[in-house]
Structures are given as structure tokens and as C-alpha cells.
Amino acid sequence: MTKRFKYQEYLDKYKNCPMQDCAEQDLIAYRWVHQPITEDDFRPILADPNQANKIIDGDDRMCTGYALSLFKDANAAITEYRKTYERFDRPSKRTRFKEGKGTFSAKISITKNDGVSDMPKSNGHFHFFEYDVDSNLVDTVSEILDNFV
Amino acid sequence: MESLDKYDNEEVQLKNSLVRIGDLINIDGPMLVVFKNITSQDFYLFDWVDNNNKSNRWLIYKVDKKDLIHFLKTKISYKTLFEKNSSTLYFTDIESEEFQAFKIFKLKGLPLGYKPDKDVLFDLKDSKNLDKILKNLNLDNNLNGVDYSKEYNMIELTFKAELTGQNISHLWPSHIKANVLNIKIQNNLNYTQPHASKSNRLPEQKGLVLQ
Numbered sequence: 001m002t003k004r005f006k007y008q009e010y011l012d013k014y015k016n017c018p019m020q021d022c023a024e025q026d027l028i029a030y031r032w033v034h035q036p037i038t039e040d041d042f043r044p045i046l047a048d049p050n051q052a053n054k055i056i057d058g059d060d061r062m063c064t065g066y067a068l069s070l071f072k073d074a075n076a077a078i079t080e081y082r083k084t085y086e087r088f089d090r091p092s093k094r095t096r097f098k099e100g101k102g103t104f105s106a107k108i109s110i111t112k113n114d115g116v117s118d119m120p121k122s123n124g125h126f127h128f129f130e131y132d133v134d135s136n137l138v139d140t141v142s143e144i145l146d147n148f149v
Numbered sequence: 150m151e152s153l154d155k156y157d158n159e160e161v162q163l164k165n166s167l168v169r170i171g172d173l174i175n176i177d178g179p180m181l182v183v184f185k186n187i188t189s190q191d192f193y194l195f196d197w198v199d200n201n202n203k204s205n206r207w208l209i210y211k212v213d214k215k216d217l218i219h220f221l222k223t224k225i226s227y228k229t230l231f232e233k234n235s236s237t238l239y240f241t242d243i244e245s246e247e248f249q250a251f252k253i254f255k256l257k258g259l260p261l262g263y264k265p266d267k268d269v270l271f272d273l274k275d276s277k278n279l280d281k282i283l284k285n286l287n288l289d290n291n292l293n294g295v296d297y298s299k300e301y302n303m304i305e306l307t308f309k310a311e312l313t314g315q316n317i318s319h320l321w322p323s324h325i326k327a328n329v330l331n332i333k334i335q336n337n338l339n340y341t342q343p344h345a346s347k348s349n350r351l352p353e354q355k356g357l358v359l360q
Contacts, residue, residue: 045177052204053245054178054197057169065178084176089227089269092151092198092262093180100200 004132005115007047007066011129017063018129021119024112029070029128030077031137034102035144041102042130042137044068051100067127068137070108070117074145076124077105081147107143111135150201153240155258161239163209163253167193170285171278173220173271180275181227183217183282192217192285195241196231198263208263209239209253218286226268235259 011017033041046053046065055061071077081101088094110117114137115130130137167184173194174181182195192212199206212234220230238256273279 050202052200052202054180054200054205055245055248056179056182056195056243057248060178087174087176087269087272087275089265089267090198090263091266092260095262096200 006130006132007044008132010046010066011063013061014063018067018116018127019063019118022116022127022129024116025110026112027110027117029072029108029110029117029126030074030105030145031068031070031108032077032081032101032147033104033106033141033144035104037104037106037138037141037144039136039138041106042068048100064127067129070126070128071105072120072124072126074105074107074143076120078145078147080123080125081105103147105145105147106141107145108137109140109142110137150199150204150206151260151262153256153260155256156240157255157257159254161253161255163193163239164241164251171280171282172276173282174275175277176275179277183285185285186211194234204242204244206240206242208235208256208259209241210235210237214286218288220271221282221286221288223270226265226270228265228268231265 005011005018031041040048040050043049044066045051046061053061053065071080085094085097088097110128113131113133114135115128117128118126120126163186166186166188168187170183170185170192172179172182179195180197184193184195185191186193192214194208194210194212196208196210197205198208210231212230216225216230216233219225220227225233238259239253240256241251241253243251276282
């Protein structure tokens with residue numbers, strides 16, 4: 001039986017979504033989060049109720065906007081967070097980035113029953129498309145690191 | 150989101166003349182977007198500065214073509230580009246659910262938090278549809294002495310070769326090897342192999358996505 005994804009109705013609008021090389025995997029990953037962590041920290045950007053989608057035209061709604069951004073290890077998560085933060089050239093952007101993403105990285109466990117993910121890019125970032133199941137990724141958090149320490 | 154009290158309430162008739170060209174910065178969606186006024190042929194920038202749970206705020210201003218080219222060639226920072234070109238500033242708040250219905254207003258004062266306070270240079274990795282921006286600036290895909298059209302062609306050749314089981318990466322000059330690899334990684338080109346079979350179509354850059 002074909003498994004259903006969270007946000008399936010949106011994924012259906014794109015060709016090859018999730019991407020064809022995504023696969024079910026048991027893995028450890030890191031995710032940028034707020035402290036305390038809530039379920040909102042595990043919502044894809046286009047499904048985040050706390051931030052308006054940054055959309056100028058229809059092309060800004062992409063398949064991967066309905067995936068969670070994860071990193072393969074703590075070093076990748078924190079390094080990419082700091083690099084991205086340094087790219088923001090004004091106070092308002094830095095403030096919104098910290099408010100939107102949080103300032104911590106959480107270690108989580110994903111099983112093959114939770115969804116599918118693609119291969120990490122050179123910066124350690126990868127996408128995770130979550131199945132529409134009862135499991136809660138918040139409950140799998142085993143470590144929380146401060147991105148600025 | 151900052152409250153803006155210093156602006157003209159009358160809508161500026163600019164929106165319908167502007168056509169989106171590409172994104173100079175795309176991190177988690179568009180952040181610095183190049184538009185072209187199809188009437189005057191002037192270039193405009195949409196510069197994301199703020200948001201809340203309903204809408205995103207953009208500063209809008211006309212940008213001198215030479216300054217834009219200097220920014221792309223990393224001769225000036227974005228802070229300098231902004232300071233040289235933002236004597237007349239507009240803004241719009243775009244609601245994500247009603248993104249086609251936005252209105253543009255003239256701004257009379259800029260909140261301190263919206264002013265760039267550090268020098269950040271253009272980075273190819275942050276861009277999306279850079280080839281379209283370069284084409285509109287008549288830059289012939291050449292930035293900093295690197296011809297991106299050749300690099301994109303090399304990507305296509307590489308994928309055609311890969312599809313037939315060949316590896317031609319040893320033919321790449323070293324600077325192209327580094328940049329092609331970079332572009333390939335950025336674009337997740339292993340997902341977009343159909344581009345490789347369309348010899349006249351260049352892969353579009355997707356920018357960074359950090360959901």
C-alpha cells in the first residue's frame with residue numbers, strides 16, 4: 001500500500017515530489033529549533049503557521065518547501081546556521097532569522113517508518129518528507145546544542 | 150514587524166510594469182529579487198526586510214545598472230549598493246495567501262533596523278536564475294572572468310556523458326571543475342537529469358532552501 005505523506009495534497013501539485021532519489025532510512029539528524037521545542041519546530045517552511053510564506057509569485061512554492069531541512073551531524077547544523085546568519089546584512093533580518101529558526105540544534109532519530117529523505121549535500125543539509133503517521137519527532141530529541149556557543 | 154508611520158498613503162503605480170528577472174539572494178525563499186520595468190527598462194530591487202505570520206515586507210527601489218553589475222562582480226557590498234541607490238524608497242507588504250494583490254507605497258523614513266549595517270558581498274551560491282539576470286544586464290554570462298555559460302554547457306555535456314556511462318570530468322579545467330561541482334551540488338542535478346537531454350536548455354539555479 002502506498003504510504004501517504006503529511007502535506008500530500010501539496011506534494012501532489014509537483015512533478016517528482018518527493019524527489020525520485022529519496023529513500024526510507026534509519027538515521028540520526030540535526031534540526032534547527034527553538035527552546036523549548038514544540039511541534040512547530042518540525043513544520044516545513046511552507047506549513048509554518050508562525051511565518052508568512054515568502055512568496056512573490058507561484059514559482060516560490062517549491063516541492064522542498066514541504067520537507068523538513070535536516071543536517072547529517074551537529075557540526076554541519078551549527079556551521080550552516082552561523083554561515084547563514086552571517087549572510088544577513090541588517091538587524092531586522094538577523095532578528096527574524098533567529099525568531100523563525102530558533103537558535104538551537106536538536107539531535108533527532110528517524111526511522112524508515114517516519115518518511116523519506118534525500119542524500120546530504122556538501123554542507124550536510126538534506127530534505128526529509130514525513131509520512132502522515134502518529135509518530136512525533138519532538139519525542140525523539142536526545143540532545144540540544146546552542147548554535148552560538 | 151516594525152510599524153511604518155512615515156509613508157504616502159497613495160498607491161504608487163509601479164507594480165504592473167515590473168517583471169521578475171531572478172533572485173540575487175534566495176535563502177529559504179526569495180530575499181533580494183531583481184525586477185525590470187518593461188516600460189522604462191530600469192532595474193528595480195525587491196529587498197526583503199521583515200515579516201510576521203501574515204505577510205512579508207519588501208523595500209523596493211530603482212537600481213543603477215552599473216552599480217548592480219559592480220555588486221554582481223563583488224566590487225561593492227550590498228550595503229554600498231543600497232546606500233547609493235535608495236534615495237527614493239518604496240515598500241510593500243505581501244500576504245502569502247494574497248500574493249498577487251500587493252500595493253506599493255512610497256516610504257518617507259526608514260526604520261533603523263532596516264538599514265544594512267555590515268558589508269556582505271554577492272555569493273553565487275545564494276542566487277536563483279542568475280543566468281537570466283546576467284542576460285538582462287548584457288553580461289554574457291561572464292562574472293569575474295568566469296564564463297558561466299561555458300560551465301552550464303559543461304554540465305550538460307557531463308550529464309549526457311553520464312547517461313551513456315562515460316565520465317568526462319577529467320577534461321574539465323580546474324576552475325571549471327570547482328564551479329561545476331558547486332553548481333551541480335546547488336541544483337541537486339541528480340534530480341534534474343531531464344535538463345541534460347535538452348541540449349539548448351540551461352539548468353535553472355534553485356538557490357538555497359533551508360526549511
